[in-house]
Amino acid sequence: MTPAIAVERLSKVFGGLRAVDDVTLAVAPGERRVLIGPNGAGKTTLFHCIAGTLQPSGGRVVLFGADISGLPENRRTARGMGRTFQISNVCVDLTVMENLQLAMLGNDARKWTMHRPMSGFTGLRERGEIALARVGLRDRADETVKFLSYGERRQLELALSLASDPKVLLLDEPCAGLSPSERQRLFQLVKQLSRDITLIMIEHDIDIALALADRVTVLHRGKVILDGTPDEVRTNPEVREVYFGRV
Ligand SMILES: Nc1ncnc2c1ncn2[C@@H]1O[C@H](COP(=O)(O)OP(=O)(O)OP(=O)(O)O)[C@@H](O)[C@H]1O
Ligand SMILES: [Mg+2]
Structure with a gap:
């Protein structure tokens, strides 16, 4: 094989x-x-x-x-x-969900559509919630990253690395x-x-x-x-x- x-x-x-x-x-x-x-x-x-x-x-x-x-x-x-x-690439003033959505958009061909609000991408929130559930962070979606514990940041890193599928x-x-x-x-x-x-x-x-x-x-x-x-x-x-x- x-x-x-x-x-x-x-x-x-x-x-x-x-x-x-x-x-x-x-x-x-x-x-x-x-x-x-x-x-x-x-x-x-x-x-x-x-x-x-x-x-x-x-x-x-x-x-x-x-x-x-x-x-x-x-x-x-x-x-x-x-x-x-690396968590150093994460925007600590954005929420968990916002960081994840940015990572997901980074792999989306539609990212080149400039000046389009993130909410305009259909299914992004839903996909984000599924991705966060996979790493046990679903109920932390709207928390600002700087308030996460060290362990939760690692969970977010894992979600971000999975965002590119x-x-x-x-x-x-x-x-x-x-x-x-x-x-x-x-x-x-x-x-x-x-x-x-x-x-x-x-x-x-x-x-x-x-x-x-x-x-x-x-x-x-x-x-x-x-x-x-x-x-x-x-x-x-x-x-x-x-x-x-x-x-
Ligand atoms: N950019 C670099 N320039 C010069 N030497 C380097 C560089 N990166 C790593 N090294 C050296 O290469 C060797 C291997 O380093 P590496 O970080 O790959 O080890 P590691 O197995 O990951 O160690 P650790 O368990 O401490 O993380 C070390 O001697 C390190 O000092
Ligand atoms: Mg090492």
Whole structure:
């Protein structure tokens, strides 16, 4: 079967540092892949190269069989590649719904109709409500973003990244910095995402990582040291040494 996303011999060099070093991986449609590895392993850099934020030094990125290595980030988004929307791009003085509607319009061909009020787009509110319900924020729709809790902002980030209807979604530590209960909530939301979305997620919390993943890719110093099932990760001596600091 054609992988949803394939990374072939990808490298990213910063000066003398090989942050990503000859990485090859393939993620099947509908799969949930979690990337783990110590700080500085190259996980985020790999994501940037997949999403098109960074140009790799070598190698290819293939989306559903099509080489997208040469495409800029927005063209990758248009082809179904989604990623966590950084909350810094959100207008904190607008409401949850307004931010979401802006994100949805960003992917709508009709956005080029200038000077048209947002209310003029049919179905936008309804679509927004469905999207917010998916991330547990429906009753916060009209709250101004600056009054959201940290956990709720993460839920909004997830809704924004889903607004483009991605086929492949890249999530970089969505649970980082959250309290245990917020973390659990976000984990459940991610877990409930449709299997129509192929998910690749970076996660430091090993319990969350292994509970969510169909397969896990372990990176260390830019290289893949294991690509396997959660059970294989739990029992692999090299991973235990590198990742857990013990055998
Ligand atoms: N723009 C950059 N310029 C130079 N070096 C960089 C740049 N971005 C990342 N690096 C370096 O590349 C290496 C990999 O960084 P990266 O952020 O990809 O790691 P990571 O696995 O995401 O780590 P963490 O778990 O801490 O988020 C690190 O040594 C980092 O300092
Ligand atoms: Mg990182």
